[in-house]
Amino acid sequence: MKISVSFMMLLLLGSVPASESVECQRAFPEDIYAALRETTASLVQLKADMTLQTTGQAQLKTELDKLKQQQQVRQVAFSTSLLAGGKSATIGPFPSDYTLIFRHVTTNIGNAYNSNTGLFTAPVRGAYHFELHVGGENGAHASGCWLVKNAENVFIAYENQVAGFMSSSSGVTLLLEVGDVVFVRMVATTFVFDNGNHHTTFSGHLLFTM
Template identity: 65%
Template sequence: MKISVSFTLWLLLGSVSPSECTDYQKSFPQDIYAALREMTASLVRLKADVTTLQREFLQTQEQAAQQKTEVDKLKQQQIVQQVAFSASLVPKDQRATTGPFPSLTTLIYKHVVTNIGNVYNSNTGVFTAPVKGAYNFEWWVGAFGDNSHGSGAWLVKNSDLLFMNFEQQADGFMSSSKGMTLLLDVGDVVFIRLQTNTVVFDDGGHHTTFSGFLLFPM
């Protein structure tokens, strides 16, 4: 193969006159250099175009992400402005007296009637604020008086005991209630703790309850 190619090349060169050969040798490198320069310029332009397209694509993605974030924020604002819950201590087909306990005990309200925004946890008895705002809470306690144990409970914000309702009598059914408005930050928790050495009663009449709702976000 090498001998055949060399022979063919020799024939071609032999058919070209010395002057033509010289002219060819002069023009051939120039044509290649010109072509290389043009190719290089084209590659530079192509690279610049690709860079521009990449930049525009990234900007489009960022704008789309920002728009999605804004839409999600608006949806979240609409959701968190709808917050309300109401629960009683035991289901309607049960009746139970809770307490007395030697220390403050968190009441877990199992019968959830309303839980808009899924803000109340019936496994822990804890309400968690989904948005900063003003919230209103109400809690009721009831029990049968026996002249030895009263009925009372604290509203607790995070770890702070705030307001307590309390009632005690010798006999008959006793109940008490209280309400409170709180300014809460996102993630603040609110729950009810049974006062030490007191009792609460609940049945299908739902005498011991805990309710709350968002007045307005801030």
């Protein structure tokens, strides 16, 4: 009887195809591998999404900082007079052209004007407008100044009369590149006058960027 049962079991096992037996053995491990692959793919996608989100936030911050900087750059304006502290003085004449340093700063939005050097330095490419007013007292010499772009004399304010107070003015709109400088140069053998009434002034502002 035992021999018969054993023989029948062998027959039954022998009747199962080898391929199905292997598939049954592999089914459970392959399900685990599939689940692991799916989980790994999900984690990779999640990491990619997080990286994209972080990158997007960084780009947004960069754009906001750039817009803020551009807004600040567009706000450029200054206005100065020659002497600070209500002083009264005549400067010149000198044998050669002389760079004037305007010490009394009324407005300097954007800090593009330097009261230590007398230079206005363009912080951005654009169109700028400048005004120059020159005062002179007594007629021993003429009174005159150049508006200068870099090393180029652009426009002059000049007056010469025998006696009394004299004044002259000039204005110009210039296309400036970043780093270009504009300043005032007194003409050789002339003089300028200033006091607490601020007769000699130098002003400018950015019209628009380009």
